[in-house]
Amino acid sequence: MSATPLQFAEWTLAMQSRVEYVLTKHMPAETEAPHTLHRAMRYAVLGGGKRVRALLAYAAGEFCGASADDVDMPAAAVELIHAFSLVHDDMPCMDDDDLRRGKPSTHKQFGDATALLAGDALQSLAFELISGAHSATQPSQQVSILHCLAVATGSRGMAGGQSIDLESTGIKLTQSQLAQMHALKTGALIQAAAMMGAYSADNLDSDKMTAVDTFSKSIGLAFQVIDDILDTEADTATLGKTAGKDAEQDKSTYVTLLGLDTAKTLAKSLYKQAIAPLEVYGREADRLISLANFITQRQF
Amino acid sequence: MSATPLQFAEWTLAMQSRVEYVLTKHMPAETEAPHTLHRAMRYAVLGGGKRVRALLAYAAGEFCGASADDVDMPAAAVELIHAFSLVHDDMPCMDDDDLRRGKPSTHKQFGDATALLAGDALQSLAFELISGAHSATQPSQQVSILHCLAVATGSRGMAGGQSIDLESTGIKLTQSQLAQMHALKTGALIQAAAMMGAYSADNLDSDKMTAVDTFSKSIGLAFQVIDDILDTEADTATLGKTAGKDAEQDKSTYVTLLGLDTAKTLAKSLYKQAIAPLEVYGREADRLISLANFITQRQF
Numbered sequence: 001m002s003a004t005p006l007q008f009a010e011w012t013l014a015m016q017s018r019v020e021y022v023l024t025k026h027m028p029a030e031t032e033a034p035h036t037l038h039r040a041m042r043y044a045v046l047g048g049g050k051r052v053r054a055l056l057a058y059a060a061g062e063f064c065g066a067s068a069d070d071v072d073m074p075a076a077a078v079e080l081i082h083a084f085s086l087v088h089d090d091m092p093c094m095d096d097d098d099l100r101r102g103k104p105s106t107h108k109q110f111g112d113a114t115a116l117l118a119g120d121a122l123q124s125l126a127f128e129l130i131s132g133a134h135s136a137t138q139p140s141q142q143v144s145i146l147h148c149l150a151v152a153t154g155s156r157g158m159a160g161g162q163s164i165d166l167e168s169t170g171i172k173l174t175q176s177q178l179a180q181m182h183a184l185k186t187g188a189l190i191q192a193a194a195m196m197g198a199y200s201a202d203n204l205d206s207d208k209m210t211a212v213d214t215f216s217k218s219i220g221l222a223f224q225v226i227d228d229i230l231d232t233e234a235d236t237a238t239l240g241k242t243a244g245k246d247a248e249q250d251k252s253t254y255v256t257l258l259g260l261d262t263a264k265t266l267a268k269s270l271y272k273q274a275i276a277p278l279e280v281y282g283r284e285a286d287r288l289i290s291l292a293n294f295i296t297q298r299q300f
Numbered sequence: 301m302s303a304t305p306l307q308f309a310e311w312t313l314a315m316q317s318r319v320e321y322v323l324t325k326h327m328p329a330e331t332e333a334p335h336t337l338h339r340a341m342r343y344a345v346l347g348g349g350k351r352v353r354a355l356l357a358y359a360a361g362e363f364c365g366a367s368a369d370d371v372d373m374p375a376a377a378v379e380l381i382h383a384f385s386l387v388h389d390d391m392p393c394m395d396d397d398d399l400r401r402g403k404p405s406t407h408k409q410f411g412d413a414t415a416l417l418a419g420d421a422l423q424s425l426a427f428e429l430i431s432g433a434h435s436a437t438q439p440s441q442q443v444s445i446l447h448c449l450a451v452a453t454g455s456r457g458m459a460g461g462q463s464i465d466l467e468s469t470g471i472k473l474t475q476s477q478l479a480q481m482h483a484l485k486t487g488a489l490i491q492a493a494a495m496m497g498a499y500s501a502d503n504l505d506s507d508k509m510t511a512v513d514t515f516s517k518s519i520g521l522a523f524q525v526i527d528d529i530l531d532t533e534a535d536t537a538t539l540g541k542t543a544g545k546d547a548e549q550d551k552s553t554y555v556t557l558l559g560l561d562t563a564k565t566l567a568k569s570l571y572k573q574a575i576a577p578l579e580v581y582g583r584e585a586d587r588l589i590s591l592a593n594f595i596t597q598r599q600f
Contacts, residue, residue: 028455037455037463088420093391093412112393113466116416117459120388120423124454127427131447139439146446147431154424155328155337159417163337166413 008290012055015075018068019054020046022076026129040110040118041125045083048101052223052295053078053193059287060212061197064204070136074145074196077126081153082189084122087115089162123153137200144199152192161185165251173252179221186227187220194219211277215288218274222296225267228253232260271296308590312355315375318368319354320346322376326429340410340418341425345383348401352523352595353378353493359587360512361497364504370436374445374496377426381453382489384422387415389462423453437500444499452492461485465551473552479521486527487520494519511577515588518574522596525567528553532560571596 023045028038054075061071090097090105091112098108107115129135130146137145151157161184168181194216198209232255254263274292278285323345328338354375361371390397390405391412398408407415429435430446437445451457461484468481494516498509532555554563574592578585 034455034460034463034467036467037460041455084420088416091393091416093416114463116388116391116393117455117463117466119420120384120453121455121459123420123423124450124457124459127446128450128454131443131450139443142443143431143439146427146443150424150428150431153420154428155334155341155417155421157424159421159424160334160337163334163414163417166417167334167336 008287008294011287012294015055015058015068016051018058018072019051019075019079022072023079026076026134027125036110036114037117037121040106040114041122043103043109044087044106044115044118044122045080048103049079049083051079053082053190055291055294056190056193056216056219057197057200059197059291060194060216061200063212063281063285063288064198064201064208066197066201067136070200071197073129073132073135073137074149074200075193077130077145077149078189078193078196080122080126080129081149081158084119084126085153085158085162085189087119087122091115094162094166126153138202141199141202145196148192148195148199152188157184157188157192158186161188169251171252173257175257178252178254178257182221182224183217186224187217190220190223191216208281211281211285212288214277215274215292218270219292219295222267222270222274222292225254225263225270226296228255229260229263229267231255267296305590308587308594311587312594315355315358315368316351318358318372319351319375319379322372323379326376326434327425336410336414337417337421340406340414341422343409344387344406344415344418344422345380348403349379349383351379353382353490355591355594356490356493356516356519357497357500359497359591360494360516361500363512363581363585363588364498364501364508366497366501367436370500371497373429373432373435373437374449374500375493377429377445377449378489378493378496380422380426380429381449381458384419384426385453385458385462385489387419387422391415394462394466426453438502441499441502445496448492448495448499452488457484457488457492458486461488469551471552473557475557478552478554478557482521482524483517486524487517490520490523491516508581511581511585512588514577515574515592518570519592519595522567522570522574522592525554525563525570526596528555529560529563529567531555567596 027042027045030039030042032038057075057078058068058071061068086100087106089095090100091107097105099105103109106118110118126149127146130142130149135142153159155163161181164181165185168177173181191213194212198204198212231253254266258266271292275289278288327342327345330339330342332338357375357378358368358371361368386400387406389395390400391407397405399405403409406418410418426449427446430442430449435442453459455463461481464481465485468477473481491513494512498504498512531553554566558566571592575589578588
């Protein structure tokens, strides 16, 4: 019932190019002052990453009846928030990571002060794009989208998860504590990406909204389990970031907690939970299901 | 024609208490996890500061016909953004300031990583409040308010000004370059504060909007000139931050550039520019004019 792998691969490439174009166009140019800040912002955002969050926004939007035009600004915004979090996360006072997507991380390239400001300005830009003149949705939708993103970014979302992560270094978490931390640290933004896509649709069907909500919550957690598996398995060269860093920093991961095999089983089970509410929709849900496959099997 | 000093002082105290109440109520409690992050956020925001930006929002709102209820969320939001900028500004990779409002700065109290995250989460919270259920304005107004704040916070506003400030340390700026830097670094947020108040009014009169725009641009610049004067004149004890820091770090200020007397003359001239477009409004503009007095004479 699902789309052919080729169709999905084509869609993925098309949407990745699409959000790259939107970001390239709507980010301040390097030729605009302050040059260093704008160079750092573009360096942190453009030309890298799988754009999983943007893909989720486009796919959930399509499922709920929004056009890709409707979703462009939310998709770009969620990628800006993700990029900002990586810039700040890599800084010496946080994870102190020198490599990101195979390149020097932003603070290694531009210095800590510029990286700090670039992250700050990327967050602002995300909200600027959604509330700006290029948004294709109605004010009430813009407000829902903005609120969803703001909550997912802040202390009850991503920043909160990062804070719990900081506090739990060196402490062995239970599986439930680990799930709670990840639900905030990465899950909240992944869920927001999908929900922002849904909110971009006119006359949003509440059953579909609930299905997207459940789907995105489980797939967000699956995404993190897979990330832990990748972090253990991959070497620095193929991953483009310093591998094994979490284990080295004595952080709890699904792999250190459950072992590799059980972590893989958990990822599969979360995948099944994610797609369960979509199955009644038949072909309409193809894209989201293919995306779930893409996310949970992205190492292959 | 202007309000009596006593009336203005009462209004100022009332509005300062009001925004403090709104912030206290709508910021996550210290008892809510993640505790350290929420403690740091409240530490950075509550119980200090003159709330000049919130006062501007309330006064401009009143001038344009908005009630204080209408302005509560924008007023709180602009104070959150201001607080976040101070947290990040004080960090070792930026100004490396140990004192803020007479207390240890946030990173001294909670560590660099928590300060970084607290600043990030305060920015998100600002946008969350404006777009949230407690906002008293219509969706189209919320979008205008949010967009205004996002632009003023980002690389074409405050963050951009900070970046220019960083790049110009050790370089002697011209008065026009210095004005441009400050127009972004502090002016943009002050202007946004007033404009967000204006946008909170239903059926906003376009002449009044223009008057608020001109007023807030000049008063923002005056505010910075005064800040430079204060930085030179005040000692650490009365100012609550490390005095003479800018001169010590070899940064251009209005005082180093123009001398103390000419800087004072400039502040007065900017004050006059600010209130000129308000004078046709008679008593309606009393509050904004009193606020201009308050801002430009705040050292007395």
